[in-house]
Amino acid sequence: MRYQGITCAFVLLAALLSGCGGEKRLPSVVVPGKEKPEVTPVVPEETPDAKVGEVLPLWSEGYLDIHSINTGRGESYFYIFPDGTTMLLDAGGALPGEVHDYGEGNSPGVPSKPNKDIPAADVILHYIQHFSPEVSKGALDYMMVSHYHSDHFGSVNSFFPSHPSGGFVLNSVAAVGTALKVGKLLDRGEFDDPPSSDWFSSTTNYNNYVKFAKWAATSQGTVREKVRVGANDQIVMVHKPSATDAFEVRNLAAGGYVWTGTGTESATRLPSTAELKKMGSSDAGQCGENVMSVALHVRLGAFDWFTGGDCQYNGRSTYAYKDIEAPIAKVMKKVEAMKANHHCTANTNSAELLAVLRPDVLVASSWRDVQPRAETMTRFIKANSEVKIFTTNLTDNNKATLASQGFDIGRMSAISGHIVLRVHPSGSRFWVYVLDDSDESYKVSKVFGPYNCQ
Ligand SMILES: [Zn+2]
Numbered sequence: 418m419r420y421q422g423i424t425c426a427f428v429l430l431a432a433l434l435s436g437c438g439g440e441k442r443l444p445s446v447v448v449p450g451k452e453k454p455e456v457t458p459v460v461p462e463e464t465p466d467a468k469v470g471e472v473l474p475l476w477s478e479g480y481l482d483i484h485s486i487n488t489g490r491g492e493s494y495f496y497i498f499p500d501g502t503t504m505l506l507d508a509g510g511a512l513p514g515e516v517h518d519y520g521e522g523n524s525p526g527v528p529s530k531p532n533k534d535i536p537a538a539d540v541i542l543h544y545i546q547h548f549s550p551e552v553s554k555g556a557l558d559y560m561m562v563s564h565y566h567s568d569h570f571g572s573v574n575s576f577f578p579s580h581p582s583g584g585f586v587l588n589s590v591a592a593v594g595t596a597l598k599v600g601k602l603l604d605r606g607e608f609d610d611p612p613s614s615d616w617f618s619s620t621t622n623y624n625n626y627v628k629f630a631k632w633a634a635t636s637q638g639t640v641r642e643k644v645r646v647g648a649n650d651q652i653v654m655v656h657k658p659s660a661t662d663a664f665e666v667r668n669l670a671a672g673g674y675v676w677t678g679t680g681t682e683s684a685t686r687l688p689s690t691a692e693l694k695k696m697g698s699s700d701a702g703q704c705g706e707n708v709m710s711v712a713l714h715v716r717l718g719a720f721d722w723f724t725g726g727d728c729q730y731n732g733r734s735t736y737a738y739k740d741i742e743a744p745i746a747k748v749m750k751k752v753e754a755m756k757a758n759h760h761c762t763a764n765t766n767s768a769e770l771l772a773v774l775r776p777d778v779l780v781a782s783s784w785r786d787v788q789p790r791a792e793t794m795t796r797f798i799k800a801n802s803e804v805k806i807f808t809t810n811l812t813d814n815n816k817a818t819l820a821s822q823g824f825d826i827g828r829m830s831a832i833s834g835h836i837v838l839r840v841h842p843s844g845s846r847f848w849v850y851v852l853d854d855s856d857e858s859y860k861v862s863k864v865f866g867p868y869n870c871q
Pocket residue numbers: 566568569727759760
């Protein structure tokens with residue numbers, strides 16, 4: 418919160434000069450028969466002006482903030498709920514060496530942001546410390562891992578420092594989770610329940626995570642919970658639950674289970690655990706970890722947001738259970754904005770899902786040359802011709818690929834930066850800000866909106 422004091426002083430000074438405190442308290446209403454007048458809720462006015470070239474104003478009470486933090490090493494989303502409750506969803510920390518798994522050749526790939534000397538964990542940590550609202554006291558009320566892949570929760574490597582007493586290395590999730598107090602740690606449960614093919618390949622990263630979780634439980638009182646699919650009362654506003662009843666987080670999917678749309682019921686099309694274990698990692702029918710991703714529907718009034726980790730539809734013709742997007746499509750509705758599934762790569766974000774979601778704003782957290790893909794972005798445009806496309810990175814290699822495939826890069830609203838969605842407390846409109854990620858000053862480089870919510 419290095420700028421918070423300066424910002425607060427500025428806001429106070431501006432308020433004194435203009436006579437406007439940035440929010441409007443409606444006149445008190447005297448109710449007959451009651452001695453004291455009822456005070457109507459505080460209704461903030463328009464979001465403080467975010468100006469290009471200036472540091473993004475901090476979150477204000479009542480707003481919903483969704484920040485895509487760009488480390489260049491995977492996905493990391495920082496949420497601030499209307500009452501100031503904080504949630505970090507993923508702390509991507511794939512090693513730079515993991516970039517070239519998909520035939521990108523000698524391309525330098527996506528660079529670490531803002532530079533290779535600042536580890537992804539520090540980028541995330543500094544970002545949270547800057548934007549964290551005072552009510553959260555610098556803690557993360559929730560930290561969630563969408564699934565057990567390094568670009569979402571970190572790698573294990575000897576160059577990471579070890580925690581002095583925890584027996585784990587301080588990779589992304591562990592480094593952020595030891596520097597900040599974590600209230601609840603949410604994930605899909607044990608790595609082998611149900612087992613993905615990745616479980617057979619290596620449990621190193623997961624075991625490190627478990628050791629961190631155990632340390633956090635004893636040292637910070639962190640409670641680790643499995644995401645209850647279908648529930649809308651697991652992720653809630655914890656500081657001022659009565660602030661608004663228009664805010665809700667519905668757990669749509671996790672561990673291969675998907676909400677049925679009825680009550681809090683969920684169902685799965687996955688083979689049994691015994692069958693999955695029989696398939697192992699070499700069987701063509703193996704079930705990858707991406708299918709196990711956590712998906713959420715976040716709502717504030719008329720504003721709807723979808724996020725689904727690395728959900729996918731590939732293999733649907735042979736193995737229906739791998740298409741985790743199909744059952745999600747059945748229980749979702751149009752959203753104002755969404756995070757692209759699986760970094761907007763191939764065989765994700767199916768036409769079937771997008772025909773339902775039809776987002777007006779798409780945020781793709783890319784960290785490889787193969788992301789985002791032309792055919793995938795084209796599906797978004799087909800679902801909603803007006804969709805604004807924001808990607809956190811776009812390499813020269815991918816620019817050439819997209820151009821060769823006839824995709825107009827000019828169609829994209831942003832091709833680098835942290836992407837911030839700020840939703841008005843009424844849930845009726847929202848803004849999108851692109852922040853310069855070349856340093857850690859969080860200056861605004863582009864402003865979009867307000868967009869109306871339906
Ligand atoms: Zn990923």
